[in-house]
Amino acid sequence: MTFVPAVSRRHFIAGSLAAMGGLTLGFHVPLPGRAAAEETAPEINAWVVVKPDETVIIRIARSEMGQGTLTGLAQLVAEELECDWARVTTEYPTPAANLARNRVWGSFSTGGSRGIRESHEYVRKGGATARAMLVAAAAAEWKVAPAECTVAKGVISHGASGRSTTYGKVTAAAAQMAPPADVTLKDPKDWTIAGKPLPRLDTADKLTGKQVYGIDLQQPGMLNAAIKACPVFGGKIRSFDASAITAMPGVRKVVQVDEATVAVVADTWWRAKTALDALPITWDDGPNKDLTSAAIADMLAQGLEAQEAFIGNENGDAHKALAGPGRQVTATYAYPYQNHATMEPMNATAVWTAEKCEVWVPTQNGEGSLAAAAEAAGLPAQQCDIHKIHLGGGFGRRGAFQDYVRQAVLIAKELPGIPVKLIWSREEDMLHGAYHPTTQCKLTGVLDEQNNLTALHMRISGQSILAAVRPDGMQNGKDPVVFQGLLATGPENEFGYSIDNLLVDHAMRNPPVPPGFWRGVNLNQNALYVECFMDELAHAAGQDPLAFRRKLMAKHPKHLAVLNAVAERIGWDKPAPQGVHRGLAQIMGFASYVAAAAEVSVTDGRLKIHRIVAATDPGHAVNPAQIERQVEGSFAYGLSASLYGECVVAQGRMEQENFDTYEVMRMADMPPVETIVLPSGGFWGGVGEPTIAVAAPAVLNALFAATGKRIRTMPLKNHSLA
Amino acid sequence: MARLTINGTTRDIDVDPDTPLLWALREQAGLTGTKYGCGIAQCGSCTVHVDGVATRSCSMPVSAFTPEQQIVTIEGLSPDGSHPVQRAWLALDVPQCGYCQAGMIMAAAALIAQNPKPSDADIDAEMTNICRCGTYNRVRAAIKLAASGETPASNG
Structure with a gap:
């Protein structure tokens, strides 16, 4: 058994004022990045x-x-x-x-x-x-x-x-x-x-504790910083009373990092965090203090019916077809905010002098870290450097966003010549994410008398990542990345169905919650919307979901090949085991073609995923063993998101602060995954993300087959299956 | 001050008694293989053995331990990475980012020590550590390989 102490997260604070005579034993670790x-x-x-x-x-x-x-x-x-x-x-x-x-x-x-x-x-x-x-x-x-x-x-x-x-x-x-x-x-x-399928080069040290992550870094004379920003989005510090904690053991300095953020620097991180928790802070909650997830959902719902929208993919005349004869099928889906929740919380170690600034950091973008460090340091980039360290998870949180680097340098600047390691608590990480954007999608299809799909309108409403993060990537106000997996052509994101009258458009609605690139990005919800709705259309047409898709995929042989591969492996043309039901999904993203088939059952209202079959065509497979791991991991990430993932906004801030309320998939939920790697050559596709997108729709379509319940609002934990 | 026995050595650690064992291990004892993930005993990244029992060290103050209790961290599981669980992990190339893996390995080693042939249900019940990369299926396979007693010496 694992002994899990039943203590509250605040348990240790009471004793934090007790004197601690501490000595940090310096120990040297070789610093990565040195040639x-x-x-x-x-x-x-x-x-x-x-x-x-x-x-x-x-x-x-x-x-x-x-x-x-x-x-x-x-x-x-x-x-x-x-x-x-x-x-x-x-x-x-x-x-x-x-x-x-x-x-x-x-x-x-x-x-x-x-x-x-x-x-x-x-x-x-x-x-x-x-x-x-x-x-x-x-x-x-x-x-x-x-x-x-x-x-x-x-x-x-x-x-x-x-x-x-x-x-x-x-x-x-x-x-x-x-x-x-x-x-x-x-x-x-x-x-x-x-x-x-060669073994990884970096496994051995991960089995013995030798692998040094950013959070583990030690340098002679190093101090540690804990940090807290106003938990309300857009809020600021009104005041804080540093004198209340400066006499606490180990505390060296209290630093106001920016208008919203304060840090405590101490000899150890635990002492810094203990003092920070004791620091009296008055926040100015700012203009978003009453924001709720319900208000955001209303804002997005209005976008579903708005006249103005950016067009991402158009063929024929969908509006005309929707106004014409045929049977309409309509459904509205919604996708919530989610946190990356890397296992290693954000951190960076910086040392600053008037001549030079160096940062050691787990980063997905070393050049981005350098730019952030130079700006915060007030030095030319040529006088700064970044030492990259293996990441304890990235998932998009540590690339475009370098907030922890900026903070670490600004803190280190207050203590010239002294290395300072900034570590975010899990709570800080959960409250100040770069969240998976929230969107809704209204889909309307038209079936003719022969139950052929003659028109599809897919109206997406919601948040643009580029508008917040990379406005230079916008095209006359449009965010092209919103349409991942839904574009007419192109090497990355081609839509896999031919529909005579098609309209995919986006009503941009940007709530004041910071969005970010979250592993899989917009492919996640787009695949969920289109692949669950294809299943809805197939059932409305009284057709087998695989046969219904195949009719629309003749001009998309690579999409079809991976779909056929999973259908064949799972035995789509044969009956499933007693009580077990199946679902399918396919999409193209990150230049790869992916598909999944799921087998599930529901007993006493509880979902069990018995089996996943996944197929990936990445063009060239550089290491098939690693591709299998990425595909398996993508199901853990994607199913975790669809089963549990939700950050709820209340009073202008996220309610979820840790894994007790932000649930993620664990061992008992993880289905067996059979991976089919089908490199067809001639192109180079990615493998770290695309499969995430087919995880949820394959399982939700199987869930519908099992229960007749169509889940359209994520995550699944909010719905009863009984 | 706390007197703790860590990886077979009893030592006096100059630390406030309310400090969680995790942070005393990381910041005073210099053993950073044990990881911080949540601080509330939810994720298991901080798992160590206390008298052979897998224990989440982030939520236990050092004052809760006596010098007689044997605390073992990932650094002390074996002198050279040769514990059957570590060998199984190497053979199946289990880790991805690796951050949670020390906790996973410590939990798995404790499980096998108490239950030499764990069933899938036993593994589901006892391995509640969080891995965000999604190594769960390979963790399960590696536990079974380690329990089989047929772990290769290395994968090289």
Whole structure:
């Protein structure tokens, strides 16, 4: 059994005023991001360092947050380099180094399932170029033509003369060679390292406690900061009484970080948090103090009927078709706010002087962290740097949003030369998220006399992420990202159905709650809306949901292929086991085609998900084992959201402050997942996010088959299945 | 001040008695493998063993412990990562981000110590730790592998 103490979260505060004589034992951990290898070996190029002992260091610009990109990108480089995979290690270059070298490593941004699909070509070229330079160095020493040399696992051979050498032996000479003007990349069908289900490179230290996360960082003389911002969105600090806590043990400084935020710096984080909890603060709740989720829902409901809307996809004349003959089917769906809830709360460690600012941070976007640090530091970016650390979860919270970096630097600025580690409490993390946006969707379809779908209007109403976060990405006021999975054409998000009269439009309604990119982003609710409604239409037409979809998918063979794959594997054409019912869903997102089939039963009002079958066509599969893990994890994330995920706004703030009220999926809820990876080649799709979107509709469609209940408002926990 | 026995060594730790064991481990003892996730015994990231029982250290003050109680953290589960649960985790490449995994491993090791052949229902009931990456199915498989006694020495 696990002993779970029954204590309230406030249990320790009462004793916090007791004197604590504390001593933080300093201990050193190697800091990630330092290119230690350069001390012993020069780089071959920006991507590859070979040490004389044959260790191959591959530089990885994208962040590792569990999604496996670190291993996948290293496989792509190693494939072209033809080194010994057993000797591969990795390191992160720093954003300042990227800046100083004219962005030689390209983008550091790690989101949108782009880590591999948008950098595969230049990282492979990096590996191929390094291979050419290493071979050229050996060939020059032997005075033979490089083309006469072969490479296997880092051993260079010249067959004609019987000579051979190793990468480690020629690394110094190779570093001096001119890089070839161009290199030819391997055909993926010839891959021997990439494309294989290799184990991750970063597992061992995660099993023993050795892996250092940002929250674990220790530096000599380091102080710790706890932070609290006004819990009401848009609120500010009216006043606080620092004198009430300055004598508490360990407290060094109380810092007003900005107009809404105050931090306490102490020798340990627990003392900082204890003092912060004791700090008398009066808030000015501001203009949103009466905001509720119900008021937001009303605002969105008005958008469902509004005249003005941005058009995302249009074919034929849906309005005319809706006014004409045929049977109308209408339904309205709604999707709530949700928090990313990374297991590692937000944190950053900063040290500031008038000349330099350095930050150690788990970040999905090192360059974004650098920009935030420089701005807060009041220094040019060239005088700042970011040391990236593996993330304890990202899910979109740690990319576009660098609030914790800004705060850490502003706090450190008050204590020049002293490293300060800022850690958010879980409560702070829950109250100051970048929430999955809330939307509603009214869908109206028209079935003709033969029960063919002749028209579909999909009116989305709700929040735009870009309007709040990246206004430069707007197109004349329209947020194109709102239409993920619903666009007419394009390599990322093509709608998988051909409908004669189609209109997908968006009435933008932006409540004063900060939205963010949340793993899967807008594909999550869009797939839920369209795939549950397709199921509704199929039932209204009296047709099998798979057959109904297939009629509309003839011009979308890749969408259809993954749908057919899950239908076949789950045995759609055969009866389900007694009491078990099935549902289907498909969508395209992040340039991949995904589908899911679910088997569920409901007993005494309780849902049990017996089995999930998922299919993914990402074009190329760089590591099939990691894709399986991403697909499984996507079901945990997507089902967690649809079963439980909800942040409720009341009195202008989120009600949920921790996992006791913000429930997430645990082991007992997790269904078995069978993953089918179907790389059809010719394109590069992402795998970290798309499958999330089909999790909920597949299960909800199966739930309808089991109960006749159509759940249209998330999450499921708010509905009775009895 | 607290006298605690951590990973086999009894030591005096200069800390306020109300400090949760988690933070004494992390900030005074320097053992950061045990993680903070929620602070209210909900998520299990902070799981350690106390006399062999999986215990959520974020919600127990150090004053609740005696020097006789054996506190074991992830750093002390085995000297070299060779505990059968750790070997099973390596063989199945379980972690994704890894942040919750120390707590998962400690909970799994305690489960198997008390119930050498846990059923799926036993695993569901006892493994209530939260993983946001969604490693649950591989955690389950790794527990079964560890319980089978057939854990490979390594996956290399």
